[in-house]
Amino acid sequence: MSNKKVPESTISRLFLYLREITELAKINIKTISSSELGDRTNLGDAQVRKDLGYFGQFGVTGAGYSIADLKKSLEKILGKDKKWNVALIGTGHLGTALLAYSGFGRHELDIVAAFDADAKKIGKKFGDITVRPISELEKLTKEKNITLSIIAVPAAEAQGVAETIIKAGIECILNFAPVSLNVPEGVKVRNVDFSRELEILSYFAANKGNGRETLK
Template identity: 65%
Template sequence: MNKKVPEGVISRLFIYLREISELTKMNIHTISSAELGERTNLSDAQVRKDLGYFGQFGVSGAGYNTDELKAALEKILGKDSTWNVAVVGAGHLGSALLAYPGLKERGLNIVAAFDVDARKIGKQVKDIVVQSIDELSRAIPAKKISIGIIAVPAKEAQGVADKLIKAGVECILNFAPATLIVPDNVKVKDVDLSRELETLSYFLVKREEMKK
């Protein structure tokens, strides 16, 4: 059963879970792959195939029981476990993350925040007090933090990544527009907001060209 599961599948599984959770709240207890696909802008075949990586959850002729599917997805995706997260960089973006309630709901607890800027150290957002980055190497193992979020300017990103990894972090979500070089056993996910927008703008450029 251990065929390699593409990362896109995992991402979509979270989308299905989100949708199914809505359905159970609305007291809907059955859904077909076609309906679920419609609600998520995906094809029915894709829905079935994605689920197929992990087992058989449906009933021929009837579809999926939402309660069972919800439970199954939560188990697959590890929603019963929680993880401790640190945010490095307490600027606008870092603060927005600290204040975002959606994460705790999903088992992702931000338990520490760091910054170099003396003016930001000591600042409190919700129940987190921003610490000096010098305390990072002690705090990460002490608080059993396994995910680090980098929300600092591009120039500092690699240095912060190195510190986080040395302190024992296993995954990094990188908001800095910079390419991080990390060891193989560390997982990095880049989220580059300006690049997303730039890619959209390229679409507009292309469209303008077409008009001519």
């Protein structure tokens, strides 16, 4: 196992591999090679091996990987063997869609509390989750052992909400608001910005085969 810094893209792909072999395990397939796994995830075989290599040696030379073993190892590495509680802030269209998702089992990531600034929404129920005022975030974070948060509020409010989240002691934020959040060292933010994703596609649509080829 190497001791080098693990690229974030590697982590992202490991979840992809895990997802894939979880499907394969269901249909009782026992082993897989790096090139098969690469094909299934649209990646190269060397990429698969290098990614796994950051964390240890999981394969058998000449034979590939045992799906059961690799699955267990990846779950351990990726923190899938523990349950992570999530706070959702913002219960507009997107927030409620996320709540509905979270309801669908299958995830080990559970939204356990929802918050909103809008007084009209406080007290609303989604399944067994009741919407609460943001002022209660800190209290609930302690009570429910919350470690992850989702920001699903309008752009103008996102920075303020982020600060409240951090004050409550949560250090990981999934931000759906289209703004660049400013957070202190040690706080981890990931952005999901689908209007930007769609815009990027429109760039490709606008530049199809005009010689400045960014497509690959």
